[in-house]
Amino acid sequence: MSDTQVFRIWLKASAEKVWTALTDPEWTAKYAYAAPQFYELKKGGRLYSTATPEMRDYAAANGFEVPDTILDGEVLESDPPRRLVQTWRMLMDPTTAAEPYTMLTYEIEESSPGVQRVTITHETPGAPATAAMIRGNENAGAEGGGGWAWVLSDLKSLLETGKILTEA
């Protein structure tokens, strides 16, 4: 495997709606891991994600703790609604938290009227545990979940049908 992974999906939605779904905490709390993500959308701005009550309950029931901030990074480039470049580090696990920041690029391009081609490029040099996590497990309910492929599949379901996959 190379140190770069690429994920692409086509979404029937406006570019603005896709941008909002990726960067607005109310929207990021609606799909995939359902943890809200907070962005300061300017060069040098901070981004972070907080643990959900469900994550806390699950952790408490299983005898370990989750940190308040489960993911962090820095915005390197924000060009709404087309391009977002940021660093990315998962803090929920000590192994990934100890790895260097990885680099994540979102590109939103209109492929035909009303359809956006969304490409995620995630560069993970020196971060093998992070790379394994984002690659995902075929079973989204298994350890680490389904990675970016599952996140994008769930986002598509939310934007195009208004429902996440578990409700479909």
Added chain:
Amino acid sequence: MTDDDRVFKALAAPSRRFLLDLLFARDGRTQTEMESELEMTRFGVAKHLKVLEEAGLVVVRRSGREKLHYLNPVPIRQIHDRWIDKYTEKHVATLIDLKRTLEEES
């Protein structure tokens, strides 16, 4: 042709599945690198890669003068989710399961 039709048509050819196998083993390869693994003309490999790219199964990324090919697992994930995922449990626990697994391994 729908997106699904394109994916299934792309997967229907053994040579194209072999190209995906190559990228699954190690992606970020150039076309030239992949040509040496197949008994096929340069034109044939290019044609198959184009079909895979149009189906969304391969993403081409430029790096300097080179065109690197990456396996995009998202369309296969969507096929999975269409018939399997709705029967699985809610996913909130998944990241925490990862934490536990990695801690047990280390």
